Amino acid sequence: MNRITSSYLLLLRSVACNIHRKNKHPFISRLYTEGSSHTTEELSKAHLQKLGGQVQRFKRRLYSIHRKFANVPENCEFRGHHHVYFEDGKGIYRSTLGHGEQDMVEVFRGDSGGDGYGSIQRVRLSPTETMLAVTVKKDHHEETRCMLVHLGGVNLHQNTMLVLDNVLSFGKIYYTLLRIETPSFSSTNVFSLAEWATDDVLFYSTQETLRCLRVFRLYLNDSGVQTTLVYEENDPEFFVEVSRSRDQRLVTINCSSKIGSEVWFVDCKTPLSFLTLIQSRQPGLLYHVEHSDNHLFILANTGAHQEYQLLRAPLASPSMPHWVPVFSAVPGTVIKDMELLQDHCVFTVKDSQCRLQIQTLTTKEPYQLNTLQLPHWACDLSPQRVGTVDRGSFGFLLSSPVHPPVHYLYSSRKHKLSITEEDTRYISLPEFNTTRLQAASQDGTMVPLTLLHVPSLSELHNAPLLLHVYGAYGVDLDMSFSPEKRLLLEDGWALAYCHVRGGGERGLAWHRAGSVLQKRRGVEDLAACIQTLHHMRVSHPALTALTSRSAGAVLAGALCNHNPQLLGAVILQVPFLDVLDTMQDPSLPLTVEERGEWGDPLIKEHRDSIASYCPCHNIIPQLYPPILITAYSEDRRVPLSGVMKYVERLKKAIQMCTTGVDVKARVPAVILDMQPGGDHFGPEDFHLSLNESAQQLAFLYTELGLDHPKTQRRQRKAQKPN
Secondary structure, eight states, rough: OOOOOOOHHHHHHHHHHHTTTTOOOOOOOOHHHHHHSOOOHHHHHHHHHHHHHHHHHHHHHHHHHHTTTTTTTOOOEEOOSEEEEESSEEEEEEEEEEEETTOOOEEEETTSSSSEEEEEEEEEETTSSEEEEEEETTTTTTTTTEEEOOOOOOTTTOOOOEEEEOOOOOHHHHTTTTOOSSSSOOOOOOOOOOEEEEEEEEEEEEETTTEEEEEEEEEEETTEEEEEEEEEEOOTEEEEEEEEESSEEEEEEEEEOOOOOOEEETTTTSSSOOOOOOOOOOTOOEEEEEETTTTEEEEESGGGGGGEEEEEEEETTOGGGOEEEEEOOOOTTTEEEEEOOOOOEEEEETTTOOOOEEEEESSSSOEEEEEEEEOTTOEEEEOOOSSSTTTTTEEEEEOSSSSSOOOEEEETTTTTEEEEEEEEEEETTTOEEEEEEOOOOOOOTTEEEEESSSSSSOOOOTEEEEEEEEOOTTOOOOOOOOOOHHHHHHHHEEEEEEOOOOOOOOHHHHHHTTTTTTHHHHHHHHHHHHOOOHHSSOOOGEEEEEEEEHHHHHHHHHHHOGGGOOSSSSEEEOOOOOHHHTHHHSSSTTTTTHHHHHHHHHHHHHHHHHHHOGGGOOOOSSOOOOOEEEEEETSSSHHHHHHHHHHHHHHHHHHHHHHHOOOSOOOOOOOEEESOOOOOTOOOHHHHHHHHHHHHHHHHHHTTTOOOOHHHHHHHHHHHHO
């Protein structure tokens, strides 16, 4: 089928809008603890049966709210010289520029091979729009392949030329290879699987046991395909990936670790030449590179307090002695990202309360700086996907967890921000409040806190509260739009995002202040955020729930060990819970690479620090809040043995403190939802994800003693006098 009707395209957008955020599978829970003599399987079935009606009701509501926001702008489109392309998660379609959707044609189908591959991860368009490089992922696993598609023929459907296996699929090389959910500092480039230097030369990196060690150059010529290894990494703490400058002049080889980076490049005018080193790696030096007009623009942590600043160097003399400072963020703000236009740098910055700003700087002397204010509700800025680039403008999507994305455009020619007319309808949504707060941590550090709510602060005492935390790898909390969060807000919930140390919201120093020997600071920050909200009469412990995933579960699990009375329920997704034993086993994937985050247990000081907060090794007999855990049986990032050990120890601890004791409150549930497959980020099936989200909502409402909104409406109606 080459034609796509408007209604079908609407459905595709509904699915694609949420595919990257919905990551789970609705299989039955495996373990449930309730302090009785029944088997765990029996208790599990009983608990799931109890949730069953709630799950179905929430699934219907979730489907409805996803449909409500099906037409919001999203990063599924990119432009070439002659066509606009749309990617729906499984296929890629294109139409001629200016023709809208009337002549849309399918140019690629990822799942046509019938071998389990099909979810599209990254797409790269060659300079003159004759080739596509598409990375697809295997369902329920992390194996990927890159497929090269020729776009020059009339019959475009599945015109695949070549398949490359084990090509890296996720953006931002180092950080997304770790136990995290979203990319970190995306400075300068969105790193990728592969980049075209020309229409017939492709550079790509390969993945082996979660690591990228090699970069190859693929040359498509008249005599066939020539593949050459151009870079191989020998340091086990470094990952390697490729990117292309925004002006398409350079392809860069980016070598990154937690403590250093190194960048090589090749000029796209001579793509078969040898690589050129910009600056050799030095301990503590992190840098990222862009190019314009024969100059390199370098974001490096050479500023005050080792934060990022912008420097400039001639392309012919790229090493550090030739780096000249151009711009540093004003005190109290940190640079989060940069886009290099033809004559302007566009910086995304955050202030001390994590508010987003856009700052623009001319790239030629005298440098002129201008600050553009963004809407008060803006919590997430996502650069718009591009194929061939208009270097005079910068398009991006602004959103928050409860505000759908709105497309903005910065024009360097007009020096102004504009919003497309069709997006104005999302500005007039029912009002909600975005309140920026700060909590005083145990050592006096002020921790930013973002609160989303509809009622005023004075009316939130009896409102259910859902807290979010991550606090690792220098990664900001994901605050992009989520229909599920919108549903909770409409149900009267307050949503809190705790920007604790160890994350990246306040820059590189903020990350360092919550890593290795300082990791406990993140736990203290989280406790301070919760206590601050409760002291302000925002909810109370019985109505407070905490959610985190992957490495964020370290802080959540540690809080449950030390301050379980602060919470009424906890949701942990693909949780990293046994830090101590994992970091003591160098044979496991990522253990060596992550010593810069958690420490090296062979060093006594590091081992004692890890042992002091590790969730799995600090469980004690006490009443814990009810916990729902989702894990994957073949997850290579988070060892399943650690999850199972945590659940078993938690089960025994609860039984020890409840056996023979008159417990007034009911014994907390501990549910392990074990899922098949090895994809740490979850399967990318929209309908399966709805089941998972519905199960989480049903768990929260049940454990916090909340009625489903439909039940509440029925009760209010029954109470009205006839």
